[in-house]
Amino acid sequence: MVFRAALVTVLAVSTAALIGVPPAHARGEKRLEKVAQKQINILRAQNGLRRLRRSPSLTRSAEAYAGYMLRNGYFGHLSTIQASRRYRSLGEVILKHRGLYGRPKVAVNRWARSAAHRYLLLSGNYRQVGIAKASGRLGGRRVTIWVAHVGRR
Numbered sequence: 001m002v003f004r005a006a007l008v009t010v011l012a013v014s015t016a017a018l019i020g021v022p023p024a025h026a027r028g029e030k031r032l033e034k035v036a037q038k039q040i041n042i043l044r045a046q047n048g049l050r051r052l053r054r055s056p057s058l059t060r061s062a063e064a065y066a067g068y069m070l071r072n073g074y075f076g077h078l079s080t081i082q083a084s085r086r087y088r089s090l091g092e093v094i095l096k097h098r099g100l101y102g103r104p105k106v107a108v109n110r111w112a113r114s115a116a117h118r119y120l121l122l123s124g125n126y127r128q129v130g131i132a133k134a135s136g137r138l139g140g141r142r143v144t145i146w147v148a149h150v151g152r153r
Contacts, residue, residue, distance in 0.1 A: 033131045036104035047122050058130025059085045062147040068133035069145055075094040093117045096145040102133040107146040126150040
């Protein structure tokens with residue numbers, strides 16, 4: 001009976017992976033990223049700007065960059081955002097904070113308090129956004145890194 005239960009569990013997990021159902025952790029990350037996008041759009045609405053729409057290309061770019069920073073023990077901006085070439089204009093905001101639990105409202109509030117980050121998030125030039133969060137160790141400390149890539153086609 002234990003063998004059968006284990007086999008059913010393995011089959012269920014394998015089937016979910018094959019049909020593209022994200023694990024619970026990944027769904028939780030996506031939810032936090034959506035909350036961050038909502039917070040950015042609230043900030044934009046308070047300043048009379050239109051909301052930013054989610055871009056799959058910018059989201060993949062932000063996810064790749066957040067993971068890159070953790071894997072390489074690096075935190076900072078690179079010269080190129082790896083998004084679709086269809087974008088005429090691109091921008092990036094990043095944030096690192098202690099702990100493995102991302103708090104999207106805290107991230108957006110910190111960006112809003114920084115003149116350069118606020119300027120980018122409130123630019124009427126951008127129409128789309130991709131947001132990612134990655135948690136892990138950087139420099140021996142547990143951290144959460146947030147990346148938001150904004151763009152206009």
